[in-house]
Amino acid sequence: MIPFNKALPYDITMGDVYVPECPFCGRENILIPMKPREIKSVREGKKKLLVFPCCYHKLTVLDSDDDYLLTDTVVR
16 A cells, blocks of 8 residues: 555656645745656666755655655655
């Protein structure tokens, strides 16, 4: 079962990856420094360090699906 308290929703728009809200500072529509091909590599088992550009908090992305990024940190 997926722990939804560690799942971060995302959207891909024109080749850019956005999250609807930063889990740390609350800003909306954040462009994160990830590309769609990196989401695919995370799905295949590679971990990715994600640094939010709005507040510079860090978390590690462990897995992904079509709608959510699974992180190592509680984000909800």
